[in-house]
Amino acid sequence: MFTPNEFQVQLFEEIFGSTKGKSKITQDLMGVLGCSRASLYRKRTGSTPLTADELVKLANHFSLSIDALRINTEENAQIVVCTTMPPIMQYSDIDFYLENTRKNLELAVQQPDAQLYFTAKELPLYRYMDQPTLSAFRYYLWVMENLRRHQRFDPSEIPSELIQKGAELTKLSQGIKTTEFWTASAFDNIIGQISYTEASGRISKRLLAQLKEELLNVVDVLERNILNEKSNTGAAYQMVLCHYLTLSDGALIEIGPNYSEVLFSYGSINYMKSTNPNLVNAFKHGLRYHKLEGQTLGSLDRDIVDAFTEPIRAKINAL
Numbered sequence: 001m002f003t004p005n006e007f008q009v010q011l012f013e014e015i016f017g018s019t020k021g022k023s024k025i026t027q028d029l030m031g032v033l034g035c036s037r038a039s040l041y042r043k044r045t046g047s048t049p050l051t052a053d054e055l056v057k058l059a060n061h062f063s064l065s066i067d068a069l070r071i072n073t074e075e076n077a078q079i080v081v082c083t084t085m086p087p088i089m090q091y092s093d094i095d096f097y098l099e100n101t102r103k104n105l106e107l108a109v110q111q112p113d114a115q116l117y118f119t120a121k122e123l124p125l126y127r128y129m130d131q132p133t134l135s136a137f138r139y140y141l142w143v144m145e146n147l148r149r150h151q152r153f154d155p156s157e158i159p160s161e162l163i164q165k166g167a168e169l170t171k172l173s174q175g176i177k178t179t180e181f182w183t184a185s186a187f188d189n190i191i192g193q194i195s196y197t198e199a200s201g202r203i204s205k206r207l208l209a210q211l212k213e214e215l216l217n218v219v220d221v222l223e224r225n226i227l228n229e230k231s232n233t234g235a236a237y238q239m240v241l242c243h244y245l246t247l248s249d250g251a252l253i254e255i256g257p258n259y260s261e262v263l264f265s266y267g268s269i270n271y272m273k274s275t276n277p278n279l280v281n282a283f284k285h286g287l288r289y290h291k292l293e294g295q296t297l298g299s300l301d302r303d304i305v306d307a308f309t310e311p312i313r314a315k316i317n318a319l
Contacts, residue, residue: 008046015062032061055275059258091159094139098165101126104261104273105172108253115177117252117287121245122189124180126173127222129166131214133207134190136163141193152202174231179238181290183245187312190215195319208319215316223309229298241308242294247286 016025029040033054042048050058105126108114118124128134136155139162144150194211197203203211225237249265262283263273274280297305 006046008050009044011050011058012044015058028061029058032057055259059256091139091143091157091162094142094162095165098162098169101169102165102172104253104263105169105176108255109172109175111255113254113256115179115254116173117254118178118180119245119247119250119287119290120180120182120186121249123187123218126170128170128214128218130170131217132163132167133210134214134218135166137194137197137211141197150200150202152204153197153207155207171233174233175235177236178231179240181240181242181245181247181287181294182308183242184308184311187215187219187315191315191319198319212316212319216313219309219312219316223305226297226305227299227302239297240291240294241297241304242290245290247283247290250283252280252283252287 015029026037026040030037033040033043035043039048043050043054108116125138128138133155136158137153139158140153140155194203194208194215198208221232222239225231226239229237231237251263253261253263255261259275260280261273261275262280264279264283295301295304297308
C-alpha cells in the first residue's frame with residue numbers, strides 16, 4: 001500500500017534523479033529548505049513530513065509538478081492529505097482557524113501568479129472580517145453553536161486580538177488575484193442569523209444598527225470591486241454571477257504552475273484542505289462549468305450589478 005511518506009521519498013528521488021551532482025543538490029536542498037544536513041536526511045527518508053510551504057519551494061526551485069508526481073501510480077493518486085479544524089470550545093480556539101487561514105493566504109500572496117477561486121454560496125468570511133461588529137458576531141455564533149448556549153451578543157466579550165487578526169485576513173485577501181462565484185442568495189444566511197438572534201432578544205437595537213451599517217459597507221465594497229474589476233488594493237478581481245452552484249462552499253488556490261490547494265467546507269468553521277490532484281481537478285471542472293453557465297460581471301454591467309445588489313440592500317434595511 002502506498003503511503004504519504006513514500007510519496008515524499010519519491011519526490012526526493014525525482015529531484016536527485018533529474019539533476020547531476022548529488023553533492024550540489026544536497027547543498028541546494030539545504031538552502032531551499034533552510035535546514036541542516038541531518039534535517040534534510042530526515043525529510044528525504046520521510047521521517048519528517050514536508051510542510052506545504054516546503055513543497056511549494058521545492059516545486060518552484062526544481063521546476064517539478066507536484067500533482068504530476070502524485071499521479072504516477074493509481075494508488076498514489078488516491079492519497080488525500082487534509083487539514084481539519086479542532087472543536088470550538090471557547091474564543092481562544094478560533095485563533096487556530098485564523099492562523100491556518102492566514103498561512104494559506106500568505107503562501108498565495110507571496111507568489112506573483114497566484115489566484116484564488118471562491119464559491120460564495122454564502123458571504124465569504126474574508127469579505128467582512130474587517131468589520132468589527134460583524135466579525136465579533138461571527139465569532140459569537142461559532143461559540144454559541146458549539147457550546148449550545150443562548151447568551152446575549154456582546155462584542156466586548158470577544159478578544160480584541162481575534163478582531164485584529166480577522167481584519168488582517170481581509171487585507172491579505174485583497175492582495176491576491178481573485179475570481180468569486182456568487183448566487184443572489186449569498187447574503188441570506190447571515191441576514192437570517194442576525195434577524196433570528198434579534199428576534200430572540202439576544203441583540204440590542206444599538207448593535208443591530210451597527211450590524212446593518214457594516215453589512216451595507218460590505219455590499220458597497222463588493223459593488224466597487226465588481227465595477228472596477230479590482231480589489232481595494234488593486235489586485236485583479238472578477239465576479240461570476242450564477243443562478244445556482246453545484247459546488248459546496250469552498251476555494252481553489254493556485255499558488256503556481258506546480259502547486260494547487262482545494263478547500264472544501266463541511267461546517268460553519270470546518271474545512272478540508274488537500275493538494276490531491278483528483279480533488280483539485282474535480283473542483284476546477286465545476287468552476288469551468290459555472291463560468292460557462294454564469295455571467296461574468298464588470299464595468300459595463302452596471303444595470304445587472306444594481307439588480308444584484310439592490311435587493312440585498314433592501315433585505316438588510318428591513319432588519
